Amino acid sequence: xxxxxxxxxxxxxxxxxxxxxxxxxxxxxxxxxxxxxxxxxxxxxxxxxxxxxxxxxxxxxxxxxxxxxxxxxxxxxxxxxxxxxxxxxxxxxxxxxxxxxxxxxxxxxxxxxxxxxxxxxxxxxxxxxxxxxxxxxxxxxxxxxxxxxxxxxxxxxxxxxxxxxxxxxxxxxxxxxxxxxxxxxxxxxxxxxxxxxxxxxxxxxxxxxxxxxxxxxxxxxxxxxxxxxxxxxxxxxxxxxxxxxxxxxxxxxxxxxxxxxxxxxxxxxxxxxxxxxxxxxxxxxxxxxxxxxxxxxxxxxxxxxxxxxxxxxxxxxxxxxxxxxxxxxxxxxxxxxxxxxxxxxxxxxxxxxxxxxxxxxxxxxxxxxxxxxxxxxxxxxxxxxxxxxxxxxxxxxx
Amino acid sequence: xxxxxxxxxxxxxxxxxxxxxxxxxxxxxxxxxxxxxxxxxxxxxxxxxxxxxxxxxxxxxxxxxxxxxxxxxxxxxxxxxxxxxxxxxxxxxxxxxxxxxxxxxxxxxxxxxxxxxxxxxxxxxxxxxxxxxxxxxxxxxxxxxxxxxxxxxxxxxxxxxxxxxxxxxxxxxxxxxxxxxxxxxxxxxxxxxxxxxxxxxxxxxxxxxxxxxxxxxxxxxxxxxxxxxxxxxxxxxxx
Numbered sequence: 001x002x003x004x005x006x007x008x009x010x011x012x013x014x015x016x017x018x019x020x021x022x023x024x025x026x027x028x029x030x031x032x033x034x035x036x037x038x039x040x041x042x043x044x045x046x047x048x049x050x051x052x053x054x055x056x057x058x059x060x061x062x063x064x065x066x067x068x069x070x071x072x073x074x075x076x077x078x079x080x081x082x083x084x085x086x087x088x089x090x091x092x093x094x095x096x097x098x099x100x101x102x103x104x105x106x107x108x109x110x111x112x113x114x115x116x117x118x119x120x121x122x123x124x125x126x127x128x129x130x131x132x133x134x135x136x137x138x139x140x141x142x143x144x145x146x147x148x149x150x151x152x153x154x155x156x157x158x159x160x161x162x163x164x165x166x167x168x169x170x171x172x173x174x175x176x177x178x179x180x181x182x183x184x185x186x187x188x189x190x191x192x193x194x195x196x197x198x199x200x201x202x203x204x205x206x207x208x209x210x211x212x213x214x215x216x217x218x219x220x221x222x223x224x225x226x227x228x229x230x231x232x233x234x235x236x237x238x239x240x241x242x243x244x245x246x247x248x249x250x251x252x253x254x255x256x257x258x259x260x261x262x263x264x265x266x267x268x269x270x271x272x273x274x275x276x277x278x279x280x281x282x283x284x285x286x287x288x289x290x291x292x293x294x295x296x297x298x299x300x301x302x303x304x305x306x307x308x309x310x311x312x313x314x315x316x317x318x319x320x321x322x323x324x325x326x327x328x329x330x331x332x333x334x335x336x337x338x339x340x341x342x343x344x345x346x347x348x349x350x351x352x353x354x355x356x357x358x359x360x361x362x363x364x365x366x367x368x369x370x371x372x373x374x375x376x377x378x379x380x381x382x383x384x385x386x387x388x389x390x391x392x393x394x395x396x397x398x
Numbered sequence: 399x400x401x402x403x404x405x406x407x408x409x410x411x412x413x414x415x416x417x418x419x420x421x422x423x424x425x426x427x428x429x430x431x432x433x434x435x436x437x438x439x440x441x442x443x444x445x446x447x448x449x450x451x452x453x454x455x456x457x458x459x460x461x462x463x464x465x466x467x468x469x470x471x472x473x474x475x476x477x478x479x480x481x482x483x484x485x486x487x488x489x490x491x492x493x494x495x496x497x498x499x500x501x502x503x504x505x506x507x508x509x510x511x512x513x514x515x516x517x518x519x520x521x522x523x524x525x526x527x528x529x530x531x532x533x534x535x536x537x538x539x540x541x542x543x544x545x546x547x548x549x550x551x552x553x554x555x556x557x558x559x560x561x562x563x564x565x566x567x568x569x570x571x572x573x574x575x576x577x578x579x580x581x582x583x584x585x586x587x588x589x590x591x592x593x594x595x596x597x598x599x600x601x602x603x604x605x606x607x608x609x610x611x612x613x614x615x616x617x618x619x620x621x622x623x624x625x626x627x628x629x630x631x632x633x634x635x636x637x
Contacts, residue, residue, distance in 0.1 A: 297406050299409065302409075302410070303413070321559040324544045324545065325541070325545060331544070333559070334544065334558070334559075334561060334576040335544075336440045337443030337444055337447075338443075340444070341443070341447060
């Protein structure tokens with residue numbers, strides 16, 4: 001992986017004296033393998049089945065009778081019943097799984113599939129994940145190991161550890177390096193097993209303590225053998241069931257220097273294959289950089305994005321609006337000319353009114369003139385021809 | 399003491415489409431546009447008022463002229479009709495039902511404008527018993543669009559509350575304000591189709607004072623069918 005060109009440095013500690021770095025080694029590529037709890041879980045559950053011993057129920061259990069059903073008409077259930085008489089057993093139900101003394105439902109057979117095959121690559125993937133998890137302090141702590149006092153994780157110590165022979169020396173070393181707290185935890189929490197295992201030769205239950213991984217056994221195995229909780233393992237044969245007990249990743253491991261260095265050869269890297277596992281390269285993660293938020297917010301991405309579309313008011317709020325014929329402000333928003341229009345109409349009306357008024361006045365005047373003038377005429381006529389009129393009247397009457 | 403702003407946020411706000419400067423610019427542009435629209439609206443409304451007045455006067459002139467000469471003036475046939483559906487949706491035969499659907503008259507007392515030509519007249523013939531229609535005048539068209547005019551925006555029915563709405567949709571047909579819309583509809587201009595389809599079908603109220611009998615045609619003292627200029631009084635009762 002290009003991101004792993006630069007490998008971090010890990011300190012190597014001595015096994016006695018002062019806890020300080022005596023040497024520095026690069027971190028093997030395995031520790032950057034993807035940590036896949038799902039793979040580890042799958043492989044672990046199947047691997048754990050592989051140390052099972054077959055068990056079964058006797059083939060004849062519950063079948064050793066010659067029971068026959070009594071059939072109908074006898075006011076009893078139709079289950080096969082034991083033949084004969086003279087004993088309590090006679091007439092009792094037999095054979096069925098529901099019967100007392102009958103055979104069980106689906107009697108267990110030895111030819112049950114006890115072991116599981118797992119693809120080699122999957123197994124290796126799980127082991128790589130588990131090893132990588134041992135370097136992640138939060139994972140180790142969450143597994144329950146007491147690692148507060150350790151100088152560093154992953155914990156690598158000098159090869160002198162491999163030459164230890166006495167348990168006393170081993171304990172002294174653990175105390176020196178700060179790993180004894182984990183051992184103390186194991187001792188403190190040793191309990192009788194809950195359940196029937198206790199009288200099946202599995203009386204006590206112990207926690208898992210530190211695991212010591214070595215390259216060469218020069219006495220180390222025996223030295224650590226009797227310390228409760230501590231396990232030793234050769235780096236060539238790391239067992240997933242020990243690296244991730246209960247499929248829980250993050251075992252506390254103490255590596256010897258040569259074992260640590262060997263990891264690079266045993267598991268290889270993404271560029272170089274493993275020397276011991278033919279054709280095996282370290283598994284590649286699905287995502288190299290999992291900080292998605294940072295990727296999205298980076299300059300490289302943001303400058304190439306198109307502009308954010310305006311929030312679509314597809315189903316926006318219902319717009320309320322007053323009746324424009326009742327609310328002038330609404331009307332003016334829609335038709336700014338409206339006010340002017342009304343004004344003009346008013347002016348026109350007024351003008352028409354005036355015009356009409358003129359016309360009406362004129363005609364009225366004419367009418368009055370005519371009236372007045374006709375009255376004058378009448379008066380004049382009356383003055384002039386009074387007598388003539390009377391005469392005429394008289395003559396008419398005659 | 400100024401707050402420490404994380405660099406990513408600073409960078410983001412610079413790049414941002416919605417940054418303050420960009421928003422400000424957009425808003426200014428919009429305000430300018432609105433002002434333009436309103437000035438246009440004013441001028442055009444003025445123009446149209448004159449136009450309508452002139453039209454009326456012209457009509458009167460021509461009639462008087464014809465009378466003087468002792469002949470007749472045949473008015474141009476109406477181009478615009480307003481249809482109101484006055485029967486419900488129960489028991490409508492398939493052909494009228496389809497035609498009513500095509501004309502967007504999907505419920506009772508819904509109204510639409512329609513351009514009158516041979517095809518549409520034939521359609522109206524089929525749906526006569528279910529509708530009443532006539533020739534609206536300017537004031538009716540105005541009242542309908544102002545008071546009950548809803549726009550079809552984004553497949554939704556939204557009341558027209560500003561000229562901006564009209565501008566957004568009909569700017570390319572040179573219709574930018576209410577008066578433009580009224581004018582286009584009333585005079586059945588080049589873009590009548592677009593102006594009309596911009597408007598959602600009018601939802602009117604049942605008439606104040608009621609109908610006489612919808613079963614008979616208007617001509618027979620009923621209500622359905624063509625009622626020419628009397629549609630104006632009816633719309634006043636239903637608006």
